[in-house]
Amino acid sequence: MSINLLKYLHDFYTYFRITLTAPPKIYFAPFQGITTQVFRAVYARHFIGVDKLFTPYFSNFEPGCKLPPRKLTALKNQFENGVEVVPQVLSKNADEILWLAKNCEQMGFNELNWNLGCPYPQVASKKRGAGLLPYPVLLDEVLEKVFSEINIAFSVKCRLGYASADEQKAFVPVFNRYPISELTLHARIGKQLYSGQPDMEAFAEALTLIKQPLVYNGDIFSREDYNQFTSRFPSINLLMLGRGVLRNPFLPMLIKGIELPEDPKTQIRQFVDELYLAYREERDDNPSVLNAMKEYWAYLAESFDDPLRVFRKIRKAKKFTDYEEAVADIFDTFKWEESDSSSPQKH
Ligand SMILES: Cc1cc2nc3c(=O)[nH]c(=O)nc-3n(C[C@H](O)[C@H](O)[C@H](O)COP(=O)(O)O)c2cc1C
Incomplete structure (x- = not known):
């Protein structure tokens, strides 16, 4: 058996083992x-x-x-x-x-x-x-x-x-x-x-x-x-x-292997917006809400096509209105990249 055939059989086996196991x-x-x-x-x-x-x-x-x-x-x-x-x-x-x-x-x-x-x-x-x-x-x-x-x-x-x-x-x-x-x-x-x-x-x-x-x-x-x-x-x-x-x-x-929603980026937007509003409510609009959101965005920014620019926009926000404008701008301008290459079921 050729090396290529062996490798093909091995990949085939691995694919099915991963797909079929719980x-x-x-x-x-x-x-x-x-x-x-x-x-x-x-x-x-x-x-x-x-x-x-x-x-x-x-x-x-x-x-x-x-x-x-x-x-x-x-x-x-x-x-x-x-x-x-x-x-x-x-x-x-x-x-x-x-x-x-x-x-x-x-x-x-x-x-x-x-x-x-x-x-x-x-x-x-x-x-x-x-x-x-x-x-x-x-x-x-x-x-x-x-x-x-x-x-x-x-x-x-x-x-x-x-x-x-x-x-x-x-x-x-x-x-x-x-x-x-x-x-x-x-x-x-x-x-x-x-x-x-x-x-x-x-x-x-x-x-x-x-x-x-x-x-x-x-x-x-x-x-x-x-x-x-x-x-x-x-x-x-x-x-x-x-x-x-x-x-x-x-x-x-x-x-x-659970199917993602049709528009994952919109769901991410709803999630971060709700998180921000929930923090504002919990903390009575204390400015520390901005710090909490910045800490989280340091990670979330990585899932957009230009993480550095995305995070810079958030980091600069000094007031709630700055933050809200930055978020709107990010979701209008940048591509959210994480739903595809590694997904078993791309939609
Ligand atoms: C900022 C930060 C805070 C963390 N806080 C905790 C914590 O409170 N308790 C804990 O067990 N691990 C904590 N961790 C470790 C994470 O839970 C996790 O083990 C680590 O990120 C490695 O997993 P990952 O490679 O999947 O990120 C923290 C890590 C970071 C970077």
């Missing part, structure tokens, strides 16, 4: 300052395809005291348009975690997620987030106490390590001793932050070690990226998507 479950990753309660609610009203929404992390609260009103508002809904919301905690203190878990349980949440992935030095240097990964004994102590008292599911979001992916050889066996409901793994180490590529070799090694249901996270920006990932890791059917969904809110639909 679509993955997709979780929308948390983003401090972006995936707020308002954002989650508006997103879930406009788009389908996401199976769980995660809150940005909660930290620095005082066990025993009441949750402050701002945090209570951030935990307002356990479901957004039918999609489950999972609160997240950043802490190295079992009592703090358990106290938030109790509050979440009383509010009707089914799961609490533990952030062991935050890579930023001001967090990690205090042995929190990814900074706790090099300390398996501490991890063990926290997990033992948490699992002795918690009444809701407890999941973990982590990286391959903080300073080296070798750390996983010590912390994964600790995780394996506990009934962690799901383990989300971002395939970088903490020190990388978001630079460079995900380390898929180290991820493949992790896959052989981890006993809990494994959720993959890292750099899936298109249907094509998903196809490549799933050809290499066909056993993984849980994905957490972050920047890819911020850029292209239709990404979960594209990955699941």
Whole structure:
């Protein structure tokens, strides 16, 4: 058989395997300052395809005291348009975690997620987030106490390590001793932050070690990226998507093969307009609404044909009217590019 025929048969097989296997479950990753309660609610009203929404992390609260009103508002809904919301905690203190878990349980949440992935030095240097990964004994102590008292599911979001992916050889066996409901793994180490590529070799090694249901996270920006990932890791059917969904809110639909609306650009416009109005209402027209929209547009701009010019227009806005004019101009002038090349069903 010729090499070409073999390659053709392989591509044919891969195409059918991906098309015929059940679509993955997709979780929308948390983003401090972006995936707020308002954002989650508006997103879930406009788009389908996401199976769980995660809150940005909660930290620095005082066990025993009441949750402050701002945090209570951030935990307002356990479901957004039918999609489950999972609160997240950043802490190295079992009592703090358990106290938030109790509050979440009383509010009707089914799961609490533990952030062991935050890579930023001001967090990690205090042995929190990814900074706790090099300390398996501490991890063990926290997990033992948490699992002795918690009444809701407890999941973990982590990286391959903080300073080296070798750390996983010590912390994964600790995780394996506990009934962690799901383990989300971002395939970088903490020190990388978001630079460079995900380390898929180290991820493949992790896959052989981890006993809990494994959720993959890292750099899936298109249907094509998903196809490549799933050809290499066909056993993984849980994905957490972050920047890819911020850029292209239709990404979960594209990955699941759900037909896009006839005019996706108009739906994106309706979504950002509603988000803006919802923030204005929530914040009583406080100018901080512009900052929130600018943070989000830093990602959404990437899905237009000239991201730099699109974002510059938004960044310049100093007043609500400037912002509204910039948005109108962007939707009139620029092409929204994300619905095609990677879509299985282009309309
Ligand atoms: C600005 C920003 C804020 C983030 N906030 C959180 C957070 O609160 N909790 C968390 O677990 N991860 C947080 N992350 C990480 C993302 O949830 C996600 O893991 C990361 O973007 C990698 O996934 P992706 O490659 O699909 O974007 C944040 C990332 C960024 C860039």
